[in-house]
Amino acid sequence: MNERLGTTFNKDNILVTHGSQQGLDLSGKVFLDDGDIVPCESPTYLAAISAFKSYGCSFIEIPTDENGMNMEALEEVLNSTENVKLIYVIPTFQNPTGKTWNLERPKKLTELSAKYNVAVVEDNPYNEFRFERETLPSIKSFDTAGNILCTGSFLIFCPGFQIGWITGDKDIIRKYVLVKQGTDLQCNTIAQMTIAEYLKRYDIDKHIRKIVKVYKKRRDITIKCMEHYFPDNIEFTRPEGGLFTWIELPEEISAREILSKCLERKITFVPCGSFFPNRNRENTFRINYSNMPEDRIDLGNCDWNIYGRFYYFSGFIGYLLLAYYLVKYPLNWS
Template structure:
């Protein structure tokens, strides 16, 4: 019995493995990217399920088209127009099994063994694994609080013919929490158009803004149809339904539909109808406001506690939204060693090394602030500060 070559360089997601540890309720977990379950609109979902099954039960439980449920696609298109200033219509949208599947399908559509993906340094861990399965190599571009270094990006686009796409998360990035400036959004769209290299703009957190103005998406500056956008209901509604999407120009979305057909035929019909009914009958914006209010308080407490408890030579981001902050330790400290000590005190986070596809940067880690209650955030980060003080 012989596996495919790709299996030699695939390893278990460190996050999914740490999540198993954090199933122990005593652990204060800053790992994972879990939304706060106490905010799920359970009563509303109960009612919605009943209505959908009452009105349209046979349809809700049957197969549907690969593209997905038309009213949901139409709602998404409108939402994107309003929030991201894009111009994708419903027929340019494919419903996917979370935005994670949109990443997997992107690999399938674009990547041959040895092709290059350009990404932010660091970038989303599970995007790295998804793309690696199709044999991708990675070019990491340095980032600051305004986004990618655009000159470094252009240099790469000029010299490397095997770059298949650029993968970015411009809003409240995972893992850093950073948000790109308007100028860099315009510029990267231009570069993508000029060099005819697609951008995959992953946007799972954009709706979770605590302060400041929503920024238009990179795709809103696209003149030639080279920008692809992914989205999800995991953070604004619930992750358990696994409903996300990918938006792209007509020819591109056809390719995505083709590979989706072979991968799993279609997404959960019932969940698609249920979300469409929810956004019809309830005010999603009000629900998102409820979520962001809670997350903002948690972010505030997390940042405040880190300022108080962390050693002065430890640096961290202060994100304007999303779920994550990013911590940089002095270079000689390995965050995996810190994690070992923390786990013994029932505190968990994700070491940062895994977020760099080409390795290194072991002195970093990611903090999730959305999933724990306020007192546990303070308690956990205070303890974490004590432990960090033993290391610096």
């Protein structure tokens, strides 16, 4: 793990959690009280918003571009806002956008965290699912003040085990341990033993290479289809790894409406309005390509434009596209 994250942890720096989501919930319990403020990317992970919100905090969305969170905007907030107790970021293959920070911003965030003495939770569950280029060092690897926590999970082993981890300075992790005792006593020991035994007996890197190949292929098909079929007014990210791509429709089109049309055809995705903690942007949604067999991503058997307009769609992208037209030109479709 140290090798993957560029860190030097020992066992006092790590707590095994009930999935990386528990790392977020415990972070809320350790750091947040009523009235506290959490700066985060805009948009950010929906279930982190729920986890933190339950401790009474509110959020300031920091503008975020292709290279990550805007550090000038963050510093302005840190400079002018009381009660900032935690900064929450997902620097690698972000959920929901699939975007990845560049190398400079993690360094700058570490500086700001030290300067303003604010904890950072770096949520990093998708780190190993990289399809191209080199793995970047974690934000935690630049930390000298001991303010940065990093969470992740054993998603790379197999989903459903709900075994994750949070790492950080040993005095902070000690607090997490105490708080976790009141929450659930311990994690599933049998699941931990299973994973430990797997790691001992088999080559996890080989396993990762295998699933990365599958996910990469699905991403490639998804992106290719979207490039080919989507109208110009639909924008989307081209992630270098992870599980998601993020789609922006023209502002007047609601992803929820598109979803309701897709659901009639048993196709689903996540509309992302609620990934913006303060103001919903309902024209956005997230596609998870990792869980979709290749032959269901495409348009399938499509009698394309047979009567001078779209006639028959199938497949994931096909239904999305159909739904888009059903919403955009409601009178032209039956």
